[in-house]
Amino acid sequence: MPLSDAEKLTIVAPALRVLLAADGRPARVTKVEAPPAGALAVALPSDAESPEAIVAALRAAVVGKAPPAVVVEGVGAFAVTACRTSGRAAGKVAVVTGAAQGFGLEIAQDLAAQGACVALADLNVDGAVEAAAAICRRQGEGRAMGVAMNVTDAASIRAALAGVVEAYGGFDLFISNAGVLKAESVKTQSRKDFDFVTAVNYTGYFLCVQAAAPILAVGHAADAAYRSDIIQINSKSGLAGSNRNGAYAGSKFGGIGLTQSFALELVADGIKVNAICPGNFFDGPLWSDPDHGLFVQYLRTGKVPGAATIADVKAFYEAKVPMGRGCRTADVMHAVYYLIDQHYETGQAVPVTGGQVMLS
Ligand SMILES: NC(=O)c1ccc[n+]([C@@H]2O[C@H](COP(=O)([O-])OP(=O)(O)OC[C@H]3O[C@@H](n4cnc5c(N)ncnc54)[C@H](O)[C@@H]3O)[C@@H](O)[C@H]2O)c1
Numbered sequence: 001m002p003l004s005d006a007e008k009l010t011i012v013a014p015a016l017r018v019l020l021a022a023d024g025r026p027a028r029v030t031k032v033e034a035p036p037a038g039a040l041a042v043a044l045p046s047d048a049e050s051p052e053a054i055v056a057a058l059r060a061a062v063v064g065k066a067p068p069a070v071v072v073e074g075v076g077a078f079a080v081t082a083c084r085t086s087g088r089a090a091g092k093v094a095v096v097t098g099a100a101q102g103f104g105l106e107i108a109q110d111l112a113a114q115g116a117c118v119a120l121a122d123l124n125v126d127g128a129v130e131a132a133a134a135i136c137r138r139q140g141e142g143r144a145m146g147v148a149m150n151v152t153d154a155a156s157i158r159a160a161l162a163g164v165v166e167a168y169g170g171f172d173l174f175i176s177n178a179g180v181l182k183a184e185s186v187k188t189q190s191r192k193d194f195d196f197v198t199a200v201n202y203t204g205y206f207l208c209v210q211a212a213a214p215i216l217a218v219g220h221a222a223d224a225a226y227r228s229d230i231i232q233i234n235s236k237s238g239l240a241g242s243n244r245n246g247a248y249a250g251s252k253f254g255g256i257g258l259t260q261s262f263a264l265e266l267v268a269d270g271i272k273v274n275a276i277c278p279g280n281f282f283d284g285p286l287w288s289d290p291d292h293g294l295f296v297q298y299l300r301t302g303k304v305p306g307a308a309t310i311a312d313v314k315a316f317y318e319a320k321v322p323m324g325r326g327c328r329t330a331d332v333m334h335a336v337y338y339l340i341d342q343h344y345e346t347g348q349a350v351p352v353t354g355g356q357v358m359l360s
Pocket residue numbers: 097098099100101102103104121122123124149150151152177178179180200204233234235236277278279280281282284285286287
């Protein structure tokens with residue numbers, strides 16, 4: 001079947017990024033309306049209807065050249081610039097889902113501070129756009145973008161990733177972070193709530209990888225030495241059961257199964273797939289939101305016997321952690337950079353729980 005224009009875009013731009021890499025870093029490739037002077041014109045053969053054929057045609061046309069722009073007939077014009085950032089994520093482009101707040105926001109902020117360009121994808125598009133603007137003010141124009149994405153909707157994911165490809169040419173790191181929690185007893189939880197948690201945490205991860213993997217694979221087809229990463233932000237509840245929280249724990253256990261299976265399959269495309277399993281993020285909005293956070297909910301419902309204040313509830317949960325405190329984004333980032341830097345590991349679930357969950 002012939003490729004659509006949108007499909008061609010998600011092959012051409014990621015291939016150009018890697019084929020025009022300089023000093024081991026993919027180029028920054030941005031779709032533009034009018035190409036600058038000196039653009040290289042490329043016509044794809046009419047039978048170039050697969051990623052391999054398109055990559056081969058582009059390789060023949062651009063390798064060994066350093067054009068300021070490439071115009072690919074029937075696909076579009078792309079400005080090409082070198083990426084000159086520094087840091088642990090220098091030169092990378094990252095997509096982070098659920099990045100309007102919480103872990104996702106702080107992960108995106110850290111990656112940008114470490115030299116990545118980041119796309120903050122969220123159902124809350126206003127929050128994502130606002131957060132991206134704040135990152136650009138700190139790190140420089142064009143270093144972040146906010147995109148609307150509903151991880152339970154394949155068309156929404158595809159549209160968001162097409163926007164990222166137009167802005168940055170592709171991405172090297174996909175962080176599947178969007179997640180929801182509705183904790184309730186198995187005896188009373190509604191089917192609707194169970195399905196909601198499963199749709200976002202489990203099916204959403206599947207849909208995201210299904211859309212992201214072909215784009216990441218193009219980079220490896222362009223250069224066999226190119227590696228990319230998918231990282232799922234899982235949970236300690238993906239490693240050990242969670243009382244009265246079965247929908248969440250089940251969705252996260254399932255996420256480990258997907259991670260291991262995707263890792264086995266996508267290794268052929270140079271894509272590592274791993275999960276990070278954080279302990280409770282007490283400082284984030286899920287726990288600390290003054291109106292809807294878990295601390296205030298648990299205080300109101302008397303879930304912690306004898307607790308009279310939020311501080312009592314927090315102390316109760318902190319006492320469950322051998323290291324005596326909740327998980328912070330800085331702890332998670334150590335695992336993110338480990339997984340990116342480690343080229344000899346895939347399909348793993350890395351606990352970041354202060355000793356609360358230990359692998360057997
Ligand atoms: N907070 C914790 O204690 C904790 C602990 C371990 C793991 N986690 C995991 O970390 C991840 C982030 O958790 P958090 O506490 O920062 O969450 P949060 O509730 O603070 O933020 C979640 C974000 O995801 C977005 N989102 C929700 N549904 C979405 C959808 N369908 N499509 C796109 N975006 C959507 C929300 O708009 C929000 O911006 C989740 O996967 C969660 O399971 C959280």
